[in-house]
Amino acid sequence: MPFVVRRLLAVVPTVLVVATATFLALQVVPGDVATIMLGVDARPEELGRLRRELGLDRPLVVRYVEWLGRLARIDLGTSVSYREPVTRLVAQRLPVTVSVALGAMVVALGVALPVGIAAARRAWSPLDLAALAGSQLGLAIPTFWLGILLLLGFAAAWPVFPLQGYVALAHDPAQWLRHLALPALALGLERAAALTRLVRAAVLDELRRDYVRTARSKGLGDATVLRRHVLRNALIPVLTVAGLQLGFLLGGTIVIEQVFGLPGLGRLLLQGIYARDLLIVQGAVLAIATMFALLNLVVDLLYAAADPRITYD
């Protein structure tokens, strides 16, 4: 079976484990779920209807199987607080979260690649030491605090960027970029700190190898050796970790969306928690975790393009 098909099939058990964990987590909620969702003042007939709708009057296993069946049809139930299908709510907010996470990845790679490569080329120079110290500091600064500082600087003191909100890409690309710039920067710089250390270590490791000496001895210039040989090898571990970092970024969007008032999946999840709307919580968690699993898949598939030593037959 070709690798792509095998790897695609491997996503199914991961998503199943994630779905099961999400289902089970919300079964251990202390107290009566219907009362939690509708509040103590809810009428008994409303409570009864919700209990029937959620299947609370049936055994756990039956509920689980039914829930999986609905999940297979991408039916996540109807939100009590929004009175809308959860699938629609998730679909509306998905582009915001994806935009923030991808924007942050662009920032992370845009900073980490040049800084990491420059630091490795001048190992132990003041520039390298500054990059190492900067990355250590960058890892320590919480993304939401950096977000607040960016708001203080670029939305208050020097109001270049908007304080809150989001504009869809299709509606106005320039405004989309303006609204995304600060959130992507806040989220991306922390990941840039982690990636810079990795890029530096990977490039430094490759620079010491024999093939670099060979390439130089046959007369290739620095830039060519770096571009054609060193980076192609050094960037393979970077690609792996960058893919995993996207998972961090998806988690990070929960906080960043709150700081910048972005109507994404993270915000939906929090609104679900605040309103005790467990179907929203379930839907948002599933959507984010499934995206994480799919991203890991994409990273695996990208290896083939980056590393000719890996053949996926």
Add this chain to the structure above:
Amino acid sequence: MSTRPSALRLPLAPGSPAPPRRHRLNPPLVAGGALVATLVALALGAPLLAPYDPTAVDPAGRLTPPGGSHLLGTDRLGRDVASRVLHGGRVAMAVGATAVLIGAGAGVPLGLVAGYRGGTLDSLVMRVMDGLLAFPALLLAVMTIAALGPGHVQAMVAIGIVLIPIFARLSRAQALAVRHQEFVLAARALGAPEGRIVARHVLPNIAGPLVIQGTVAFSGAVLAEASLSYLGLGTQPPTPSWGGMLQEARDVLFIAWWMAIWPGVAVAAAVLGFNLLGDGLRDLLDPRLRGGAGQ
């Protein structure tokens, strides 16, 4: 071929700057250790050091800028920011320590037994751990809190659960590496029970990496607690927490900037301290990395 000095050749060429020689006293260990010791001392001494009661409301003195009797200013309820930052440190350290204890307390035995015994038990434990790792860490913590409800005890449990698979994987890998070594075989030949071999022989041999992981996990736990409290899911008001203080600052960002600075500095200092300490301990305890450049 160009004759100019090659930057690419630098790490290879004779006479090129070598990695700085590691001194017996490694700088990250000293800097991280000093920072952590200071923060722990400040947290422990907060009741003595804090000039005011961190929850005492003073409507007349609300949003006072830094200076005078309030060194770091006051918040919108007139509470002293310096006192709240100091007491917030106690919450951060308590949550960090408890979460690491939960994560290591459950993860290490699970990983040790899985790695040492192998077979079906190993597969079962590690599949569950892989399932937990299939969630982005913060999402798993938020989902746990969605189930348990907000609060700082719940935050400790949620962060602890996130740490379990990390400790389990590390302990399993380490246990796998030592289980066929001669000292383990010797103990088995002497008739020592399995439990005793794991506790008395395997565990002490893998303690180094676990201590390093514990230190790094502590910094992650402090950061996670701040994030959860910022989202209103961790420590609840009026108990001071660094994340909660930053959430309160968000609403008055443009008129009381000082509220948004000091709790953030405190989180960053704590995370930096524990990260540096972890790096330093890695240099000290892991001989494979000594003298290496690829840190």
